[in-house]
Amino acid sequence: GAVVSQHPSRVICKSGTSVKIECRSLDFQATTMFWYRQFPKQSLMLMATSNEGSKATYEQGVEKDKFLINHASLTLSTLTVTSAHPEDSSFYICSARGGSMGELFFGEGSRLTVL
Amino acid sequence: AQRVTQPEKLLSVFKGAPVELKCNYSYSGSPELFWYVQYSRQRLQLLLRHISRESIKGFTADLNKGETSFHLKKPFAQEEDSAMYYCALKGTSYDKVIFGPGTSLSVIP
Numbered sequence: 001g002a003v004v005s006q007h008p009s010r011v012i013c014k015s016g017t018s019v020k021i022e023c024r025s026l027d028f029q030a031t032t033m034f035w036y037r038q039f040p041k042q043s044l045m046l047m048a049t050s051n052e053g054s055k056a057t058y059e060q061g062v063e064k065d066k067f068l069i070n071h072a073s074l075t076l077s078t079l080t081v082t083s084a085h086p087e088d089s090s091f092y093i094c095s096a097r098g099g100s101m102g103e104l105f106f107g108e109g110s111r112l113t114v115l
Numbered sequence: 116a117q118r119v120t121q122p123e124k125l126l127s128v129f130k131g132a133p134v135e136l137k138c139n140y141s142y143s144g145s146p147e148l149f150w151y152v153q154y155s156r157q158r159l160q161l162l163l164r165h166i167s168r169e170s171i172k173g174f175t176a177d178l179n180k181g182e183t184s185f186h187l188k189k190p191f192a193q194e195e196d197s198a199m200y201y202c203a204l205k206g207t208s209y210d211k212v213i214f215g216p217g218t219s220l221s222v223i224p
Contacts, residue, residue, distance in 0.1 A: 032210055034211060034212070036214075042216065042217075043201060043214045043215060043216040043217050044159075044201070044214045045214075046211055046212070046213060046214075049210065049211055093158075093159070095159075095212075097210070101164075101167075103161050103164070104161065104212055106158045106159040106160065107158065108158045109158065
């Protein structure tokens with residue numbers, strides 16, 4: 001099946017710095033990718049839809065200047081958490097639609113810890 | 116507004132017993148419904164989707180539009196079924212998928 005890869009899987013940063021997380025579709029092209037955030041023992045919360053070659057569509061309540069999304073190619077979307085604060089610490093998961101049935105494939109997730 | 120609810124956060128059943136994970140949704144149109152599963156230390160993966168009408172790993176789910184439900188069922192639970200299960204919805208007018216809060220299934224040997 002289709003594979004989605006995220007990098008890094010874990011990152012620790014100081015408060016005030018920016019962190020970039022990459023999401024790649026390894027064996028298929030994805031014009032649309034989705035970024036989710038998951039708090040401990042909670043569900044996935046959709047943050048934004050990343051569209052190749054155009055601006056991302058953010059969900060209500062998600063700060064677009066805080067969470068910068070770039071989808072520069074058909075296989076890569078990046079999420080940059082700018083001026084990170086401890087409350088941004090979370091598990092970030094990306095997904096992309098692929099395969100013959102157009103199902104969602106998920107990355108392994110990236111755990112961000114802001115000190 | 117679209118919404119997915121799963122009333123049970125935790126569900127424990129004995130091995131060999133039937134299991135049902137409940138899911139209800141609210142959506143004004145005709146949505147696509149899915150069940151995703153996340154085994155320990157693994158990524159989220161699709162278990163089944165209502166349009167496929169198939170049984171995966173012994174699990175089935177029927178979309179009941181009258182009750183706006185999409186409950187997941189398996190007649191005989193196995194230990195390897197222990198995992199986190201998420202019900203999800205995709206509307207017809209948009210591409211994004213909304214997830215329910217999830218149910219943690221624990222199958223007791």
